[in-house]
Amino acid sequence: MSASPRKVTTVSKSEARARNRRGEGTQLRADIVAAARELIEETGDPGAVTLRAVARRVGIAAPSIYAHFADTEQILRAVIEEVFDEFLEHLASARVGIEDPRTRLMATCEAYLSYGAEHPALYTLMMGPNPSRHHTADAADGQDPDPRLREDGEGVDRLVGAESFALLIDDVTAAAAAGASRTDDPFMTATALWVGLHGLVRLRADAPQFPLPDQALLDRAVLEPIAQLTPPTA
Amino acid sequence: MSASPRKVTTVSKSEARARNRRGEGTQLRADIVAAARELIEETGDPGAVTLRAVARRVGIAAPSIYAHFADTEQILRAVIEEVFDEFLEHLASARVGIEDPRTRLMATCEAYLSYGAEHPALYTLMMGPNPSRHHTADAADGQDPDPRLREDGEGVDRLVGAESFALLIDDVTAAAAAGASRTDDPFMTATALWVGLHGLVRLRADAPQFPLPDQALLDRAVLEPIAQLTPPTA
DNA sequence: ACTCGTAAGTTTACGTCTGTTACGTTACGC
DNA sequence: GCGTAACGTAACAGACGTAAACTTACGAGT
Numbered sequence: 001m002s003a004s005p006r007k008v009t010t011v012s013k014s015e016a017r018a019r020n021r022r023g024e025g026t027q028l029r030a031d032i033v034a035a036a037r038e039l040i041e042e043t044g045d046p047g048a049v050t051l052r053a054v055a056r057r058v059g060i061a062a063p064s065i066y067a068h069f070a071d072t073e074q075i076l077r078a079v080i081e082e083v084f085d086e087f088l089e090h091l092a093s094a095r096v097g098i099e100d101p102r103t104r105l106m107a108t109c110e111a112y113l114s115y116g117a118e119h120p121a122l123y124t125l126m127m128g129p130n131p132s133r134h135h136t137a138d139a140a141d142g143q144d145p146d147p148r149l150r151e152d153g154e155g156v157d158r159l160v161g162a163e164s165f166a167l168l169i170d171d172v173t174a175a176a177a178a179g180a181s182r183t184d185d186p187f188m189t190a191t192a193l194w195v196g197l198h199g200l201v202r203l204r205a206d207a208p209q210f211p212l213p214d215q216a217l218l219d220r221a222v223l224e225p226i227a228q229l230t231p232p233t234a
Numbered sequence: 235m236s237a238s239p240r241k242v243t244t245v246s247k248s249e250a251r252a253r254n255r256r257g258e259g260t261q262l263r264a265d266i267v268a269a270a271r272e273l274i275e276e277t278g279d280p281g282a283v284t285l286r287a288v289a290r291r292v293g294i295a296a297p298s299i300y301a302h303f304a305d306t307e308q309i310l311r312a313v314i315e316e317v318f319d320e321f322l323e324h325l326a327s328a329r330v331g332i333e334d335p336r337t338r339l340m341a342t343c344e345a346y347l348s349y350g351a352e353h354p355a356l357y358t359l360m361m362g363p364n365p366s367r368h369h370t371a372d373a374a375d376g377q378d379p380d381p382r383l384r385e386d387g388e389g390v391d392r393l394v395g396a397e398s399f400a401l402l403i404d405d406v407t408a409a410a411a412a413g414a415s416r417t418d419d420p421f422m423t424a425t426a427l428w429v430g431l432h433g434l435v436r437l438r439a440d441a442p443q444f445p446l447p448d449q450a451l452l453d454r455a456v457l458e459p460i461a462q463l464t465p466p467t468a
Numbered sequence: 469a470c471t472c473g474t475a476a477g478t479t480t481a482c483g484t485c486t487g488t489t490a491c492g493t494t495a496c497g498c
Numbered sequence: 499g500c501g502t503a504a505c506g507t508a509a510c511a512g513a514c515g516t517a518a519a520c521t522t523a524c525g526a527g528t
Contacts, residue, residue: 019476022524028476044363047281052514061478063516071515127440129278185455188447192455198440199433206361206432213422221419221426225459256496259504285487295506297488305487 017059029068031058033078037122044121046076076125083119083126088164090115095167102180102229105171109197109223112164116201123201127161168193172227182228189227196222251293263302265292267312271356278355280310310359317353317360322398324349329401336414336463339405343431343457346398350435357435361395402427406461416462423461430456 020027035057036049049072055062069075094111098104116123172190175181183189200222204212212218254261269291270283283306289296303309328345332338350357403424409415410423417423434456438446446452 019523022475050514051516062514063479063518064477066516067476129440129442188451188455191447191452192459195433195437195452195456196430196460197433198437199429199431202436203429203432206363208363213425217422218425218429221422222429222460225426225462226430226456228459253495253504256503262504284485286485296486297490297507298505300488301504 026068028058028060028064029078032065032068032075033082036075037079037082040079040121040125041119046121046125049076049079077130079122080126080130083122084161084164087115087123087126087161088167091164091167095171101171101175101178102232105175105180105227108167108171109193109219112197113200113219116197117204120201120205124205127198165190165194175227175229180230182230192226193223196226259301262292262294262298263312266299266302266309267316270309271313271316274313274355274359275353280355280359283310283313311364313356314360314364317356318395318398321349321357321360321395322401325398325401329405335405335409335412336466339409339414339461342401342405343427343453346431347434347453350431351438354435354439358439361432399424399428409461409463414464416464426460427457430460 032054035054038057039048039053040046042048051065051072052062054072054075055065065075069078091108091111094107095104098107169186169190172181172183172193173186176183176186176189181189200219203210213221266288269288272291273282273287274280276282285299285306286296288306288309289299299309303312325342325345328341329338332341403420406415406417406424406427407420410417410420415423434453437444447455
């Protein structure tokens with residue numbers, strides 16, 4: 001139960017770290033990404049992700065990171081990809097199994113907002129200006145809901161959440177088809193909804209001390225008019 | 235036309251700087267703030283504002299800053315205050331002289347968006363999480379449009395743009411009174427509009443590579459439904 | 469069973485940038 | 499002429515990225 005006898009300058013966790021086995025060098029890579037993620041969540045600042053800080057937390061020496069990442073930017077990119085997958089999963093699992101288009105659209109929006117509220121720093125990192133492009137998105141896989149979605153070969157980068165945004169488009173399109181929304185341009189409406197969702201998340205994260213109205217009421221005041229929802233049971 | 239003969243490590247501007255006169259020590263303070271602002275605008279990162287970087291740009295020695303600011307956070311606060319004033323002025327000058335409530339509301343929104351588009355880094359700094367509170371806002375100056383606006387003595391910090399937000403509330407209230415908006419809760423609608431404006435600015439700054447729809451069309455798709463505007467000439 | 473190549477890290481160290489303290493210097497203006 | 503406002507110089511300690519060399523120990527091959 002006693003702390004480690006070693007004296008530590010700042011914060012350090014697991015002092016004891018067993019060296020990985022022969023083929024499991026990749027395990028350290030995952031630990032590095034996890035440590036970087038923790039640093040971002042705790043400090044709220046991606047700038048806190050430094051080679052030495054990550055190394056301290058993982059329990060390794062700083063140069064050991066070079067075996068897996070060329071620099072801190074690569075680490076951040078790995079975190080971003082992980083968060084994007086997690087965010088997409090969060091949205092998808094909230095939507096699955098809901099047939100009613102209106103309820104499903106609202107569920108997607110709620111999931112979007114809840115993720116942003118629970119992981120403000122990760123959301124900011126994910127949606128913020130990316131370090132740069134990386135792998136080209138795997139090309140055409142089928143029908144396209146709107147030609148504007150994939151301008152050119154690499155216009156829609158995965159990093160801006162194209163898959164997640166596709167869920168929104170899907171929901172809005174379904175709502176329009178079912179008469180739950182009066183929109184005549186699902187892509188435009190979905191984009192506008194994205195703006196509203198992004199604004200809600202960012203404003204709550206950016207100005208927490210500002211006396212905003214009740215959360216649910218403000219959400220409705222922003223999202224319902226944008227979605228052009230028809231009266232509930234009309 | 236030739237560059238300065240001195241060799242410089244990074245970027246440095248005015249090498250020559252004349253010492254201020256006797257009573258004009260305050261001039262340096264303004265120069266420091268201006269340099270910090272430039273650094274933020276050029277790099278997009280408030281972290282680039284370091285005592286030494288500011289000193290280099292101003293053309294002074296780093297310790298000379300201590301006479302005017304205790305640390306970098308104080309400098310950032312000064313920049314934030316300057317930007318807030320500028321932002322408020324930008325909105326106010328765009329609104330002034332417009333009598334028609336609908337046109338005036340739209341003008342305010344356009345000014346909001348244009349400032350955000352032209353000064354993305356400063357907007358982010360201004361609207362982002364503030365370093366902390368500072369001077370208490372000067373107390374009650376007259377009627378209050380909504381009791382929620384000033385929760386307690388210091389609830390509405392000036393740093394979150396209360397004055398600018400007041401303009402929005404004013405416009406929405408006037409629009410509602412004139413029948414240009416169908417809202418029955420101007421404060422809620424103004425807040426929702428703020429969310430939409432913030433979302434538009436932030437999304438364009440955060441994901442510039444994403445193929446967003448035409449700017450004017452997206453603006454309308456977001457703002458008009460939130461504002462609950464009545465048909466133009468009905 | 470014993471080697472030994474090599475995966476998986478560590479140690480050490482250099483150079484840069486940072487904040488910050490202590491002290492020295494210039495020159496305006498009464 | 500001289501006090502003091504308005505700076506500059508020198509130097510420290512800490513954090514950072516990164517290169518080079520060293521160490522440990524797993525596990526395949528004989």
